[in-house]
Amino acid sequence: MTPHDDPRGQAVITTAMRLFSALGYDGTSLQATAEATGEDPAWIQERFGEKRDLYLAVVDHAGRAERAVVEDALAALPAADAEGVATALYGLSERYLDFCAANPQIPALWIHRWLGDAADIPEVEGTHSTPLLNFTADAIRSAARAGFVDGEVDADLMVRTLVWSVYGFLHGEMIAQADRSVSAHPEARRRFLAHHRQLLDRVLRLPGA
Structure with a gap:
């Protein structure tokens, strides 16, 4: 049984994620x-093992989600037409x-790593973030080869x-708000998604741009 399979282990991962995302690796014990x-x-x-092992379990949980x-x-x-590609990418923007x-601890974990947190655990990017970035970029490259972008x-x-x-909006722009939840600021969310859509349109030259 893995830690993800039982409520007790999952509770530890959830709590550890909150601590690592708030205090960083060095600040959490x-x-x-x-x-x-x-x-x-x-x-x-x-x-779970030592702190390093717990941290890796937390990152694994975050990466899977x-x-x-x-x-x-x-x-x-791959979609059959340019409109299908546009719909998928707009949906990705909104859902991400x-x-x-809804899970602010996850981007916070990566932001800590950008600042050098847990630098002695270099395998994290290669195991989680880089493959996911490559997966998404490959989807765009596939659409480009098909002539849709x-x-x-x-x-x-x-x-x-x-x-x-997305990270800058949630951890920069929204941090100035008394209530930092996006749900409490639907107009800010609408404006951001409109900006993201325009960015996709202009850079990828999606249909209708």
Whole structure:
């Protein structure tokens, strides 16, 4: 049985994710996780291993959730026409924003890594974020080969631009709001998605742009 298969283990992962995303890897300990969950530190160590192992379990959980959203949003690709490609990419933009808004700890984990957190655990990007970025970029490249989007676009940087803008919006723009939830600011969400759609239209030269 993996930690994801039982409520007790899942509760530890959820709490550890909250701590790692708020305090970073160096600022989080097994003892703090135990205190936050009410579990015995010895049980957590027996169940998950050292802090590094717990961190990897948290990142794995986050990566799986993130990948499920992206793969589902892009399930319609390759599409039979340009309109189908546009619909899939607009849907990805909306669903990824809403996913990150509902799970702010996940982008916070990656932002910490951008700032050098847990730098002695370099395999995380290669296992999770890079394959997902490549998967999304490959979908754009496939559409380009089919002639549905601009073949000159840098698909890798396009995908990263979409991610950077979502993170910046949620952890930069929205942080100034008293209520930081996107659901409390539907107009801000509408404007951001309209901007994202325009970005996709202009850079990829989607139909109607």
